[in-house]
Amino acid sequence: MTDENTGWGGGLWAAADLVTPMAIRVAATLRLADHIAAGTTTPEALATAVHADPDALGRVLAHLVTAGVLSPAASGYALTPRGEQLREDHPDGIRAWLDLDGSVGRADLCFVELLHTVRTGAPAFPHRFGRSYWEDLSADPDRSASFDALMSTRLSADAPSIAIGYPWGQLDHVVDVGGGDGTLLLAILRAHPHLHGTVLDLAGPAARAAEAITAAGLDGRASSRAGSFFDPLPTGARGYLLSGVLPDWDDDHAVRILRRCAEAATEGGTVFVIDHSAEGGSTEGDLRMLCYVGGRERSLAQLHDLAASAGLQPGPHHPAGTRTIVELMPSG
Numbered sequence: 001m002t003d004e005n006t007g008w009g010g011g012l013w014a015a016a017d018l019v020t021p022m023a024i025r026v027a028a029t030l031r032l033a034d035h036i037a038a039g040t041t042t043p044e045a046l047a048t049a050v051h052a053d054p055d056a057l058g059r060v061l062a063h064l065v066t067a068g069v070l071s072p073a074a075s076g077y078a079l080t081p082r083g084e085q086l087r088e089d090h091p092d093g094i095r096a097w098l099d100l101d102g103s104v105g106r107a108d109l110c111f112v113e114l115l116h117t118v119r120t121g122a123p124a125f126p127h128r129f130g131r132s133y134w135e136d137l138s139a140d141p142d143r144s145a146s147f148d149a150l151m152s153t154r155l156s157a158d159a160p161s162i163a164i165g166y167p168w169g170q171l172d173h174v175v176d177v178g179g180g181d182g183t184l185l186l187a188i189l190r191a192h193p194h195l196h197g198t199v200l201d202l203a204g205p206a207a208r209a210a211e212a213i214t215a216a217g218l219d220g221r222a223s224s225r226a227g228s229f230f231d232p233l234p235t236g237a238r239g240y241l242l243s244g245v246l247p248d249w250d251d252d253h254a255v256r257i258l259r260r261c262a263e264a265a266t267e268g269g270t271v272f273v274i275d276h277s278a279e280g281g282s283t284e285g286d287l288r289m290l291c292y293v294g295g296r297e298r299s300l301a302q303l304h305d306l307a308a309s310a311g312l313q314p315g316p317h318h319p320a321g322t323r324t325i326v327e328l329m330p331s332g
Helices: 010-016 019-030 032-037 043-050 054-066 094-098 103-120 124-129 133-138 141-156 159-164 183-191 203-215 251-264 283-293 300-309
Strands: 070-073 076-079 173-177 196-201 222-226 239-243 270-275 312-320 323-330
Touching: 019 032, 019 054, 019 094, 019 103, 032 043, 032 076, 043 054, 043 076, 054 070, 054 076, 094 103, 094 141, 103 124, 103 133, 103 141, 103 283, 124 133, 124 283, 133 141, 133 283, 141 183, 141 203, 159 183, 159 323, 173 183, 173 251, 183 196, 183 203, 183 222, 183 239, 196 203, 203 222, 239 251, 251 270, 251 300, 251 312, 251 323, 270 300, 270 312, 300 312, 300 323
Parallel strands: 173 196, 173 239, 196 222, 239 270
Antiparallel strands: 070 076, 270 323, 312 323
């Protein structure tokens, strides 16, 4: 790899490099770090273990040394501190996000079509793979499970803060709309022992939520229901949660989701949007939403504009870890 400070192209070439990121993602997908940590360290042995071409893998391993992921060892290769991050059991959990067979690693491949998105405004994923991101997940149970697991992992860090960031217990019953495997709802129910809740999501996530509810011993207070947030939602709850849902959709679809929540919350209910604020937020995350699904990260003002289009008026907002809980009330 060209030296960033003195080599041709300098930092710009290093920032634009595609070779190194793909080599690292191949290493993540093949779980090379786990094999090396377990004692399989020579190119030949690694090629056998991961069912790879020995010559091609050997050349990738050599570049991973250049990239600072591996170091030469007497018996083959060893992991550097950077390489240790590719282990499955590393606390940062990065490997699964880079796995090219997983829901996010595969989706990142659509960035080679970013020019298409910039020229047309259309998401890159369908241009790359011939179907939408959601259709692609639905077509593969392993990728769908990968998506749920990654979203759950990302949410788990903030779930305790969200659970105490609002007095959820006063609501009696909440519906976590698009609640995946139930990670957030279960955290909230544990913190508020008299609260009841329902996870609503597509059939696959709803089934996984049901399993998680049973495993948590909360069958008496929680349930899961298969459904779409584009269809009428169950009524009667006092809180409707949208956590990490709206950034996945363009404005028209986001308004439709909010409108369904507003319709269900008319009897004194409140809609709660729980997201990272776009103020000073991640431009990388915003481009992911654009290229994957045509969605976007939104500021509080942009969220309020969407809410108004859906018949909701803004209420207070509350910090919760790296996220914000925004209250929206039906205006009718």
